[in-house]
Amino acid sequence: MIKVGIVGGTGYTGVELLRLLAQHPEVELRAITSRGEAGTGVADMFPSLRGRVDLNFEDPAKADLAACDVVFFATPNGVAMQQAPALLERGVRVVDLAADFRISDIAEWEKWYGMRHACPEWVERAVYGLPEVNRAVIREARLVANPGCYPTAVQLGFMPLVEAGVVDRDHLVADAKSGVSGAGRKAETHILFSEASDNFKAYGVPGHRHLPEIRQGLARMAGQPVGLTFVPHLTPLIRGIHATLYARITKEADFQSLFASRYADEPFVDVLPPKSHPETRSVRSANVCRIAVHRPQDGDTLVVLSVIDNLVKGAAGQAVQNMNIMFGIEEKTGLWQLPVLP
Amino acid sequence: MIKVGIVGGTGYTGVELLRLLAQHPEVELRAITSRGEAGTGVADMFPSLRGRVDLNFEDPAKADLAACDVVFFATPNGVAMQQAPALLERGVRVVDLAADFRISDIAEWEKWYGMRHACPEWVERAVYGLPEVNRAVIREARLVANPGCYPTAVQLGFMPLVEAGVVDRDHLVADAKSGVSGAGRKAETHILFSEASDNFKAYGVPGHRHLPEIRQGLARMAGQPVGLTFVPHLTPLIRGIHATLYARITKEADFQSLFASRYADEPFVDVLPPKSHPETRSVRSANVCRIAVHRPQDGDTLVVLSVIDNLVKGAAGQAVQNMNIMFGIEEKTGLWQLPVLP
């Protein structure tokens, strides 16, 4: 059994980690911490876990995280970079679900996240946890930077095209729509039910933190910098990301086959038949990315549709997938539940 | 392995049965029928099942249902009473998720369902599949009448009080709210998104088909007829029933303990601590009923709050629970997934 700890379990990625890990046959949940909720029963805060998760939230200062094999950080940005190094040095492996170790360029990270980075040396050693790109290095990683939700959907959607060099990589467009849970569980006015329900809006058009992360990932695939316009939207659904991607064709290819063969061996990427329109609910609560490729009116522009559950393949599920890879167990373990539909 | 067939799998109880049975370790899905969709791949209609359920819908006339150990009818009312007897006579066990075998009084059934009953003899032999009441007889049943969604939530909520005879059984009130999936997947105007979203209404106040079913169940518990006012409401959520129950106290008791002890050994009924307010999402996609008991201002009226997922404990999950009991396997098998929250 893998001994697991969670730092910061009161948000949505935290409770989703708990849901997945509590049902994982190779995992023993050892500790979960929360500064604000120390002493509270996990199941008192999240009644969906009643009778199934007996842990209490512990004070981070008191929890024996060093006794764990792996610790997940489900904390706000800036926490893991403070606390993970001590654990890493004691041999604990770490998966950070926040952004602290995602961007290699420290100056770029500091610009977008508005703080000074506390341990650049670990950024270098961190592995970007997108298994479809980095499976081999994740296996050996001590520290995995779990990708953001938008970056997962957008990178998986563009990857076959960018790797193959068949589209104009200077003018990619990603129009992405996210469910409200992507904004977290912190009480803020704009994500109140009465604000976000029966409403739709773009946000962060001048610049969103996931932009540099996506650009970095696509650039690595391309072997060169890429140009990307990224527009996120807040959508009145709880879970789900739908990325609609636009790319100008520069080289003819059988685009459907390109996707099918790129993902042929990937257990968690599903390429749909031609003319398909994936729905976010078709991946609800499951660790899957479903993708469809279109070439409207046989023109020169490709449209890729890519959907994930932001809390699963976009966060907690992908974190567990990374853990499975790191510990050499079957990648699907604990991640094979069917989506809940309707 | 239990060989399972499903008749009528294109509705919401059908796809929910598929979700649960496809993940059930003791089940082999053999056939699923649909008159209208014969030939269509199940996963083409429900993409959430892609790669996991390979069956096609079959013409009911051609499917070899007699080779199954058990057949679930997820059909409209009036179908199972026509088709189940032939299977039953060949030794196949049957669970009917519709209402055909729920009401013992044939005349009463015919009045509420507006048709002539095709096989009253099997109504007599059918067992009402509420495990918390009938576990022992379900074990031996050849034909199980799976309870309705409202009747499950309301009966489980009133049961300890009615059995103990501590409330006025002539004037019970059940104010029940259901998610829209309870109305099925047939295209009708009043359940369109633009009609049912951001809207709330009661319906069927003059009389709803679940009323005689609930009254029959409560009368059996009471050993005498009961009086019940039942008002269902259509609520803008996909899944979930919330029953708010009102009963006048006729005899003092420790009501919290009454509930706790009545359900102490029930794996799928969760009695919450005093002062709790169960949320429908705390049971979303799981086979659980959560209940709280209140006595506001220490008055003479009890308020019981009872929540289920109408598609799981209110339909497909309870059907699988009944199957587990009928086949002598551990009751929780295939039904132990955690609720999906948020």
Next chain:
Amino acid sequence: MIKVGIVGGTGYTGVELLRLLAQHPEVELRAITSRGEAGTGVADMFPSLRGRVDLNFEDPAKADLAACDVVFFATPNGVAMQQAPALLERGVRVVDLAADFRISDIAEWEKWYGMRHACPEWVERAVYGLPEVNRAVIREARLVANPGCYPTAVQLGFMPLVEAGVVDRDHLVADAKSGVSGAGRKAETHILFSEASDNFKAYGVPGHRHLPEIRQGLARMAGQPVGLTFVPHLTPLIRGIHATLYARITKEADFQSLFASRYADEPFVDVLPPKSHPETRSVRSANVCRIAVHRPQDGDTLVVLSVIDNLVKGAAGQAVQNMNIMFGIEEKTGLWQLPVLP
């Protein structure tokens, strides 16, 4: 023109007052205050008002509210009782949309609201602003206590029965469902979209602040104390209250006629034909209460269904209605917009 001021305009009752008053042909909006948003343009906070409301939020200390004919308090409980008296003494008329002046029994108010009342003398002089009961005295009132949202829906639904003395007034049951906007615009976790959407729950079952207000109102109608069980529920819709009311018949009557004649001259109460089920959306954004009366299976229990828009007839609309009455203008002025459906 009536010169109008608003204290505390950043919540939902505030913006709804602005929507109604900005379109009111007899009103001149003079000032709107907000401690936190002083200097911000009203239309910058609420873009729905762009080009139509030019006011900025003003510091309450600086706003010349004494120059107004009437001031609306759309503030949290406890503010109006501090600030209204000074205005009242200068001859300004006041409509308080909060609870400060609703409950005559000061001790009772202090118990439920958890604070000491600052001006009991004005409680005595305040008029409870339910026009269907108090129209004549509202006309002369200097201070109107605008009713709560639940109390409006519940009192209008019970009134004809309670006044006529035809039901058991000791055991009334009000099962009420509210849209989330009823909880206000303050950022709190439980009303986040990801918490309140696709979810349903009761709350405040042990005791809700609107209970004493409703009891007081019904007792006045009855001329004697009443017994009431009141259970509010949080419903995933933005606007709307649906009260489902239960009362035991003690005296036969033509209940439909009772309602029809009681409300025959009321412009804002609509009694539906027998067998009707009012929907909350049928009153969305409009100052109407729609009511239906049922006697299921000709039994001894009446069921009344009463719907309002909690922000209009349950708050801002009723406040404007009270203003119209106070200033002797046609009651429908500025309140005659049709509901928005779908």
Next chain:
Amino acid sequence: MIKVGIVGGTGYTGVELLRLLAQHPEVELRAITSRGEAGTGVADMFPSLRGRVDLNFEDPAKADLAACDVVFFATPNGVAMQQAPALLERGVRVVDLAADFRISDIAEWEKWYGMRHACPEWVERAVYGLPEVNRAVIREARLVANPGCYPTAVQLGFMPLVEAGVVDRDHLVADAKSGVSGAGRKAETHILFSEASDNFKAYGVPGHRHLPEIRQGLARMAGQPVGLTFVPHLTPLIRGIHATLYARITKEADFQSLFASRYADEPFVDVLPPKSHPETRSVRSANVCRIAVHRPQDGDTLVVLSVIDNLVKGAAGQAVQNMNIMFGIEEKTGLWQLPVLP
């Protein structure tokens, strides 16, 4: 008073026309027809209109539409082209809310709409009813082809750029999201609440009927053909369209000023300040288009955000606006209600 008739009033554009026209001070509603609902009271079908609209639906064969000054067709595509000519020949002016007269190229229309056009001669004489482009000719029009909802949002968003010739007109991208009411009130499975709620998907990516309409409109503005990729999405909100538009800059300009000056005199187009993100709810139930222009990271791609209420500026409201222009009355008459928010 303008005598008005409506053909086909049982859909969402029909009831929205009724809401607007019943409150229009210069309109006398004379007749509304529906083949299926002849004899039914309008307010029985739409209780939001109770007490305010006394008409019954009439059999189209019997209604005296020729006595009207103007008739609105709120019918499915293909009806107006059959029935409007007879009215037009008798001097009745017609506004068609469907697509029959929108596309000048008959062959193109027949390809996209899959039927033979019944009166090409009236297509020539029809005026495309986008007032911001065609106000002068609308004034004289006998037949107005009211624009589609997507086409309104997309054309208004691209217009200043395309007219000024400052972007690459061969590679425009319109990523558009619509509320479910845009799909109409006909009962179809994919728009059921349980299908469309908590879900998001693209549709019609291979080709949507609004594509040729938008291309025609943009081409007229450009004075040359344009290239457009158009992807519509079904969004879980009742009303609202959000178009996110992408265009490559070919000529530098002050883009904010371009928009501001183009729409300076337009009463129903609101250009937001730089860095704004319009929300669909900010135009809910109102005849407004709000637009924001962005140039992310000062790159070479412009992003325009354009929102309307699909039933108002995208359908019934624009139709009334066209009527106002046709009859020479103040354009805002009956269209000046404030949006309903929240």
